Amino acid sequence: MTRALITGNQAAAWGARLARADYMPAFPITPQTEIIETLAGWIDSGEMDCRMVMMESEHSMITAAGAAAATGVRVFTATSSQGLMYAMEMIYGVPGMRAPFVLVNVSRGLQTPVTLEPDHTDVLAARDSGFLQIHCATCQEVLDQTLIAYRLAEHHRVRLPVIVNLDGFYLSFTREPVEIPDPAAVDRFLPGFDPETTRFRAGEPLSQGVVVLGSTPYSYFRYETHLAALQGLPAYAEIAADFAAQFGREYGALETYRSDDAEWVLFIMGSFATKAKDAVDRMREAGWKVGLVRPRLLRPFPDEPLRQVLAGKRGVAVVDQNLSMGKGGVLHSELASVLYGQLDAPPILASFIGGLGGRDIAPEEFYEMIQVLHRAAEEGKPPPPRLLFTGDELREVRKLQAIAHAERTEGLK
Amino acid sequence: MSEQTVTIYKRMKDLPSTRLLGAGTPMCAGCGGLQAVHEIYDILGEKTVFVNAAGCMTLLAVYPFTPFRGSWLYTSMASAPAGAQGVRDALDILLAKQRIKQEQDLDVVVLTGDGAAYGMGLSSTSSAIERGLDFIYVCYDNEGYGNTGQQTSAATPHGARTSTSTDARGFGGFKKDLFAIWAAHRPAYVATVIGSEPLDLARKIEKAKAMKGPRLIIALSPCPTGWDFDPMESAEIGHLAVKTGVWPLKEYENGQVTHTKVPSEWLPVEEYLKKQGRFAHLFKPQRNKALISEIQTRVDAYWAEVERA
Amino acid sequence: MYRIRFHGRGGQGTKTASRMLGTAFFLAGYQVQDAPRYGAERRGAPIFAYVRAAKEAIHERGVIREPNLVVVADDSLVPVPAAGVLQGATARSVMLISSSESAATWRDRLNFPGTVLTLPAEASEQAELCFVGAACTGAAARLLGVIPRAILEAAVREELSALGEDIIRRNLEQALAAFDCMEPHAGSVNEGVAFSVADAKAPDWIDLPVDESDAAAAAIHASATSVEVRTGLWRVLRPVIDYDRCNRCWWVCSEFCPDSAIKVDADGRPEIDYDHCKGCMICVAQCPPHAIAAVPEQEFSEKTP
Known part of the structure; x- marks a missing residue:
């Protein structure tokens, strides 16, 4: 074991290296590029025995990744944002082949307008695809979860590809101290890939990814993929326990922080959760009974564990770093569906949209969210959804609009 | 690659007399594409994995029925060559790491229609060639988006009626020269074939099979449904495509293009055109002399160029 | 209705x-x-x-x-x-x-x-x-x-x-x-009735078992299963070989048949697989000695019910 100061991108690369990935189809996109550059460097120097192929698009990259996994090698690949969107046909296409591999997504907001900074709308577009999703909050977690992701993907009851998500900039380009496990220890945790019978070999005829005609086999195959994804919950628990036993780091499907005796809970996913944790400490110092719950697994969604940790709470503030146009925050809807009808469910479930395109969330905003919960509980009325956006920010936009507008009208004269 | 392989297909009697591709596929009766594909499969054999793009032949394998004795992988309309890349690379890795034996290896064959080959899949094909991927690409070219009812594609010939080019002159554009586009990448091998010339086809597939690197085949595929003719005429229309010079049988190798079957006497193109409903408007209600002669002129110009070279 | x-x-x-x-x-x-x-x-x-x-x-x-x-x-x-x-x-x-x-x-x-x-x-x-x-x-x-x-x-x-x-x-x-x-x-068809609640039987809903991944993928671990599909049913005309006229050529009929539906034995004698022949009649058109005739399928169903 060594301890090093590395970025989230490098941590992802270390995960792929320690997993002894055989194959990496690649395509560069900001802010993911450092992952493939790091791996390319190791491959060129002979430190890693992996074949990397630069593809011409993410659509082709995911096709090649799925095809190689279906042939029986351990595959790693990575993308971000528009790249994930470009690959989306195949993101939805490959899970049904039941060929496991790992895709790291470095979250970045989607166009239009184009931005480079993160939010989760990109990776949530893959929510219903059959890929499982693990979301990270620290660089250490990125490395560790990449190893866990291989075990999860290749688990006999699961056999599905897995996305490991880290936030652009906040993790991708941010260095933190990371424990890099010994390769021998990783080999014990993660043995070589067994493709089972999903493989192309002479003398073993296999037609893969074929058409079905008729709704009955279609319903069967689609629902089986869903059932396999649900098998990911017990499989993940088993694998995370094994990981903790070997490496001493705990990664439950949910991270809970000071939530046991809390009356009010912040529910938030990804690296901004560490900021929220800090706010929880400050509020605790002020005597507020506040805790935090962060889902590491988005798919499968940990329904039952969430019901348990949120039972009896007075209110939950869901912070969505994503936006479903015409509905609002995705996690808010997901959590509502988990809690609705539960007798001891929190009566207040408030929706906050924040961190879009990497917009900061200030400590006082977390404090105010708890105040909103308080007031809502007193009034007995759920609060309307709230975008985290201040008067100063609007004034800034107005200034930009003034310039944009002036230039346009001058040009017309 | 420089050594000259001697063909085992010297005469018709040398062609395989047993059929490898299973019967019972849902392709239309009289499908010229399936005719070419079964002939190709007879030569390539079952130690193959076909990587398929969206098109008519997506339906070759419909759960739980497959005509293949070897393997098959469906990808998407745009990315079959990328699927081939993944399979080929994985097999190479498994061989290099000694996780499979040499006899478990497979030839990787992309199978797409013209819609994918000439259009949506051109980027992934270009890139696979440029990466030197060791694969065979077979395009069954029925000159339109056949599986959806024969809309105009980039392979549709000038003057043909399609379900989206319905006016009196038919399609106003011109068939894209995919052979030249592929050859411009300088791959190991490019060839045109047609099912109705099985000896020429067999020699080319035999040659391609013996090579390494990107090897690309376009099979003109007379399509009773899309071209509107009696399925019985399928092979005859194939013969006429060659005898009129509309479909030149040729191959590209080492920077050179060679024509493999040049008829000693040309039939006029209208012999080919008038058999097909998609060109019926050239003859009825009255003969469109200008358009027929325009098509003839283009074919003549092509062959004049070949003669000069 | x-x-x-x-x-x-x-x-x-x-x-x-x-x-x-x-x-x-x-x-x-x-x-x-x-x-x-x-x-x-x-x-x-x-x-x-x-x-x-x-x-x-x-x-x-x-x-x-x-x-x-x-x-x-x-x-x-x-x-x-x-x-x-x-x-x-x-x-x-x-x-x-x-x-x-x-x-x-x-x-x-x-x-x-x-x-x-x-x-x-x-x-x-x-x-x-x-x-x-x-x-x-x-x-x-x-x-x-x-x-x-x-x-x-x-x-x-x-x-x-x-x-x-x-x-x-x-x-x-x-x-x-x-x-x-x-x-x-005239008028011998009656309108149908609605499906009443009273006559309904509860659906036989089951909890789908979690199957092994290779069974639960739309993948076929077998060779040439398509022969189980009887595409011969598409046929309205049947190609019939007159073996007296067949000259055992280089199996033109079999080579041109798109559907692998004509087998040739070691002596070059072709045999049509009527379970799969779709009736395209390419063999009829291409047979060099014109030894294959197109016969309406009806004639066979009448003779052999």
Whole structure:
């Protein structure tokens, strides 16, 4: 074991290296590029025995990744944002082949307008695809979860590809101290890939990814993929326990922080959760009974564990770093569906949209969210959804609009 | 690659007399594409994995029925060559790491229609060639988006009626020269074939099979449904495509293009055109002399160029 | 509500037939729903289409559970299980088969509890394949008894308006002749009833087991299973080899057969696999000594029932 100061991108690369990935189809996109550059460097120097192929698009990259996994090698690949969107046909296409591999997504907001900074709308577009999703909050977690992701993907009851998500900039380009496990220890945790019978070999005829005609086999195959994804919950628990036993780091499907005796809970996913944790400490110092719950697994969604940790709470503030146009925050809807009808469910479930395109969330905003919960509980009325956006920010936009507008009208004269 | 392989297909009697591709596929009766594909499969054999793009032949394998004795992988309309890349690379890795034996290896064959080959899949094909991927690409070219009812594609010939080019002159554009586009990448091998010339086809597939690197085949595929003719005429229309010079049988190798079957006497193109409903408007209600002669002129110009070279 | 199902083969105008009937109902003042059912099927393959018509709004969609009238444009489909001609038919259903055989023969053969009628040979036999649909529509209109002759004519004209007067005229002849010849059975199709709560049986819902991943993927771990699909059923013409004329050439017939349906033995003797031959007749066209003849499939079904 060594301890090093590395970025989230490098941590992802270390995960792929320690997993002894055989194959990496690649395509560069900001802010993911450092992952493939790091791996390319190791491959060129002979430190890693992996074949990397630069593809011409993410659509082709995911096709090649799925095809190689279906042939029986351990595959790693990575993308971000528009790249994930470009690959989306195949993101939805490959899970049904039941060929496991790992895709790291470095979250970045989607166009239009184009931005480079993160939010989760990109990776949530893959929510219903059959890929499982693990979301990270620290660089250490990125490395560790990449190893866990291989075990999860290749688990006999699961056999599905897995996305490991880290936030652009906040993790991708941010260095933190990371424990890099010994390769021998990783080999014990993660043995070589067994493709089972999903493989192309002479003398073993296999037609893969074929058409079905008729709704009955279609319903069967689609629902089986869903059932396999649900098998990911017990499989993940088993694998995370094994990981903790070997490496001493705990990664439950949910991270809970000071939530046991809390009356009010912040529910938030990804690296901004560490900021929220800090706010929880400050509020605790002020005597507020506040805790935090962060889902590491988005798919499968940990329904039952969430019901348990949120039972009896007075209110939950869901912070969505994503936006479903015409509905609002995705996690808010997901959590509502988990809690609705539960007798001891929190009566207040408030929706906050924040961190879009990497917009900061200030400590006082977390404090105010708890105040909103308080007031809502007193009034007995759920609060309307709230975008985290201040008067100063609007004034800034107005200034930009003034310039944009002036230039346009001058040009017309 | 420089050594000259001697063909085992010297005469018709040398062609395989047993059929490898299973019967019972849902392709239309009289499908010229399936005719070419079964002939190709007879030569390539079952130690193959076909990587398929969206098109008519997506339906070759419909759960739980497959005509293949070897393997098959469906990808998407745009990315079959990328699927081939993944399979080929994985097999190479498994061989290099000694996780499979040499006899478990497979030839990787992309199978797409013209819609994918000439259009949506051109980027992934270009890139696979440029990466030197060791694969065979077979395009069954029925000159339109056949599986959806024969809309105009980039392979549709000038003057043909399609379900989206319905006016009196038919399609106003011109068939894209995919052979030249592929050859411009300088791959190991490019060839045109047609099912109705099985000896020429067999020699080319035999040659391609013996090579390494990107090897690309376009099979003109007379399509009773899309071209509107009696399925019985399928092979005859194939013969006429060659005898009129509309479909030149040729191959590209080492920077050179060679024509493999040049008829000693040309039939006029209208012999080919008038058999097909998609060109019926050239003859009825009255003969469109200008358009027929325009098509003839283009074919003549092509062959004049070949003669000069 | 009237629930009508048409069966035919790709290329026989089954969809058009269903639309002509749909339009006729529409012109007669009915609420209508008509739809073809597409699969991967090609020319010659069994296809079907639905028509629903009622005086009140129609909320049903998709599959017809219990047809009041089943129209079969091609009698060779009746014994084909995949065609599903008898699907959901009951003692209350009427089955109309375009056939040169008698209704009594079909009734015996099918052991069908409902009414069986045939659209007799004189109305359908000479009709070219593409006009069978119109004849079926005409017959169906009369059996339903609620579509006047003039409205049938208007519906045929409307549906075929893009095809020119000659095609319209020939289809009309077929449709009206069939309408007239069904006069003795006019109105023999009754409207169906709604599916009541009282008669309903609870569905046999199950919890789907979690299957092994290789079984639960749409992957085929086997070789050439397509031979289990009997595409020979698509055929309306049968190629028959005259072995006296066959000169054991370089298996032109087998080479050109797109469907791997002609096997050649060691002596060069070809044999046609009728389970899979789709009847394209390329072999008939290409056989060098003209040793293969195209024989209507009907001649065989009559000889060998």
